[in-house]
Amino acid sequence: MMSSLSENSFRQYDVYLKRWFHFCNENNYDLYNVSVPQIIYFLNNLFDAGTTYGTLNSCRSAIALLMGNNIGEDERVKRFFRGVFRLRPSLPKYSVTWDASIVISHLRQLYPHDMISLENISKKLVTLLALLTAHRVQTLSKINIKNIEKFATKVTIKIPDFLKTTRHGSLQPILVLPFFEEQPEICPVKTLLTYLEKTDALRNNNEYLFISFRPPHKAVSSQTLSRWVK
Structure with a gap:
């Protein structure tokens, strides 16, 4: 699975996987066998720390890659991200465009x-x-x-x-x-x-x-x- 990633993507996911490893270790969770509520708890902690919608989405992708499933299709995860978007919408990178x-x-x-x-x-x-x-x-x-x-x-x-x-x-x-x-x-x-x-x-x-x-x-x-x- 990891071999399917480009070098840049691997570096990007590596940051979030390290956070996930630390979180699981602190809470005695099995890295490869966690429940959706536990994942949402992790993401919610990051949200409370000021993490943006885009970064949370990358975290979710990193965890899904590790677990080998598509947690993004779970209705509870979808609902969580809808809430994040309402509270902290993802804004365009640039507020000014070319004429x-x-x-x-x-x-x-x-x-x-x-x-x-x-x-x-x-x-x-x-x-x-x-x-x-x-x-x-x-x-x-x-x-x-x-x-x-x-x-x-x-x-x-x-x-x-x-x-x-x-x-x-x-x-x-x-x-x-x-x-x-x-x-x-x-x-x-x-x-x-x-x-x-x-x-x-x-x-x-x-x-x-x-x-x-x-x-x-x-x-x-x-x-x-x-x-x-x-």
């Missing part, structure tokens, strides 16, 4: 591409891709230049890597970037091709699309791309 027209207006000014810095074209490209494809920056960070294919009217980018959004049996995403012939200053394909030209001599066999605009020009993480977009 896309303002962003596009700014990106138009970053042109001609051969006149702007590597930093500016790097940030422009990732922002255009985020707006156009609506994909997570994690997806964008996985773009490999070997998987970029140019056609007469578009560019396609295959993402074969395992992603957070990957589900068993689902197809991996293919990004499609159209040419904006009448608006070259915000054309994603022209921006991409210029970026590839500017970074070609800096890559040192690095095949990920996005690299640092400062030496040693290594592949950047999704966290770095998030900062570039902001």
Whole structure:
């Protein structure tokens, strides 16, 4: 069961499993054979300590993984989480969203591409891709230049890597970037091709699309791309 988890997911669950182990040890409960009321008691203690709805949900998932069943389907657990949501609703991460027209207006000014810095074209490209494809920056960070294919009217980018959004049996995403012939200053394909030209001599066999605009020009993480977009 544990082998089905990615490294990041395992680290996330590990925190909650340690809390669960400590709780069971304190109360002399069998880790692998507990009742639903005991689980709710544990979750309620966390709630009283200020734990958020999302974190409680992760705790529940960690316990279910350990026990090998789906406790989330139990009506008592569902009722508990409905109560948690009413008392401490899960709010959006960001209270402010982009005004896309303002962003596009700014990106138009970053042109001609051969006149702007590597930093500016790097940030422009990732922002255009985020707006156009609506994909997570994690997806964008996985773009490999070997998987970029140019056609007469578009560019396609295959993402074969395992992603957070990957589900068993689902197809991996293919990004499609159209040419904006009448608006070259915000054309994603022209921006991409210029970026590839500017970074070609800096890559040192690095095949990920996005690299640092400062030496040693290594592949950047999704966290770095998030900062570039902001």
